[in-house]
C-alpha cells in the first residue's frame with residue numbers, strides 16, 4: 001500500500017532526523033567538510049572535463065569578451081556595484097524586497113537602482129538598450 005510506505009518513510013525521516021540531532025556539532029562539521037571535499041573533487045573533475053571538451057569554444061569566447069570594451073565596462077560596473085552596494089531594503093518602485101541592481105549608466109558604476117526582479121524586468125521592457 002502506498003500510504004503505508006509514506007508512513008514508513010515519514011518514520012524513517014523522523015528517526016534519521018533524531019539521530020542527526022544527537023550527533024555532536026563537531027561530528028556534523030566533520031561530515032559536512034568531508035562531503036564538501038568529496039563533492040569539490042567531483043565538481044572540479046566535471047569542470048575540468050567540460051573545459052577539456054569545450055576548450056576552443058571557451059577560450060575564443062573569453063577572447064571576444066576581453067576584447068569587447070562594452071562588455072568589459074558592464075562587467076566592471078556590475079562588480080563594483082556588487083562589492084560596494086549592499087542589497088538590502090526594499091525595491092525602489094514597490095514594496096518587494098530588492099534583489100537586483102540596475103545600472104542606468106555604466107559610466108557611473110556606483111549609481112544603481114535597487115529593484116525587485118519584477119520591476120527590473122519592467123524597466124528593461126521599456127528600455128531595451130540598457131541592461
Ligand SMILES: [Zn+2]
Pocket residue numbers: 091092093094095096115116117118119120
Ligand atoms: Zn519592485
Ligand SMILES: [Zn+2]
Pocket residue numbers: 101102103120124130131
Ligand atoms: Zn538593469
